[in-house]
Amino acid sequence: MSAIHTRRLGLLLVALAGTVSLGACSSIGSSTRSALNSVTPYKVEVVQGNFVSKEQVEALKPGMTRQQVREILGTSLLSDVFHGDRWDYVFTIRRQGVEAQQRRLTMFFKGELLDHFEGDPMPSEEEFVAALDTRARAGGKVPKLEASEDELKKFDPKKDGDAKSAADAPSQQNLPPLPPSYPPLDAGR
Template sequence: MPAIHTRRPGLLLVAVAGSVILGACSSIGDSTRSALNTVTPYKVEVVQGNFVSKEQVEALKPGMTRQQVREILGTSLLSDVFHADRWDYVFTIRRQGVEAQQRRLTVFFKGETLDRFEGDPMPSEEEFVAALDTRARHGKVPKLEASEDELKKFDPKKDEKDTKDAQPAQPLPPLPASYPPLESGR
């Protein structure tokens, strides 16, 4: 019987230690779960279809041929055998951190000429690129214009004087009359 009494305190100790560990795990689990909720997995950028810009839509004029429309907009994403006089241009993009975009443009023909077109308002190319750029803007924009004084620093006449004072350029050696063959005869 004494062996049984010595086992009970050991079992009690194991049970207490186990409950303490499990209690600690649950509190760690809560913080881990909240950390995992803030970290998101990488999502692949999905681009489908033809991007059509506002400038391209403005270039369309009724009476254009199918080839002229194709040169401006590219090949349509959807061509239907049952609706041969209708081309659908659909564009979708899904990126992580950016709201998904979807735009549609439908072009209608009468015979071989453009009759009309309708669709979503399209962004200009500049607006579209700005919407895709998710990088944070830091710092000030550099000045892209030079003053008259700054331009005088790069006076081409001054550069010509400097080159005249320098040693004259050596003439290049003459080119050979013929070149050796690239492969030797076998």
């Protein structure tokens, strides 16, 4: 056999081996593809904005100052320089397997006082927590979101054994007086 025939035979064997291996890969690939299609990737939960509850909206009254509104709702997400008497509170949540939620609440001011507000109906804090928790609970109850007076007393620092009594605490008369002023931080300059 000549060198050309030997080379052609070698190339033919390489091509045949490649074809057989590709056929084996395609049968493995289809089972691998079906396994990969059954696995869904994790999608990150996206929460943006200020959650405003029904209880917070009920606390709002026309005539409140901007500071009072800010103490109830927090700082607004959107501030428009062209509409200085308007604050927009927007809340959006996107979760895997759940339809995206978006709620809006707009405050309208006249000067420094709240004139009126409008927006979507807001859920109570309890309803919102129930909507977030997709795990099955025994009895389907939402955990209590407030502590009773008796439960708060458990954390009272004046309770016996938790804190020093007034007799054990150092009195203000035993402390040295504060200096009239402190030296500058960069005194060496």
